Amino acid sequence: MPKTLYTIYVVELSKRVFTANAKFRKANPHYHGVLECLYVGMTSKTPKERFMQHKTGHRSKKGYKIASKIVETYGTYLRPSLYNHIDPFFTRTEALKAEEQIALELRREGYAVWSN
Template structure:
């Protein structure tokens, strides 16, 4: 059986998320409005498939909602230039850590970023 590979991905969010979503705004005090608002995630699907799941409100077989309400409402499109340099990762724990590292790096660059 093939080992699961996880990919990190970035979705550009509409800037309305910053004014309309209090928790998003609170998580990004460094944001100055110049760069974009972003969502960073990790997936065992392709980033394109995962974005489609977010936009359609995907639920798994147990009925659990696996889509981010922020991406569903504000997600625009994928930003491959911000994640293509990251190779697929075979450990879920390492992928979660990489998701966080990328999100924090993008915040340091003055993007507004949401991640789980």
């Protein structure tokens, strides 16, 4: 059985998220509105499949919501140019750590970023 791989993906969010969502604003106090608002996530699915789960408010088999409300409400499209260069990860732990690092790097570049 092939080993599960985890990939990082980036979704562009409508800039409305910055004015409409206080938690997003608080997470991005140095954002100046020049670059885009982004969501960084990791998945064992393809980025396209995961994005569609977010947009449809997907729930797990046990009924837990596994879609990000921010992406469901404000997600516009995937930004492959910001993640295609990142190799997949063999463990969920590695992918979560990378997700956090990439979100931090993008924030340093001037993007407003949300990640879980």
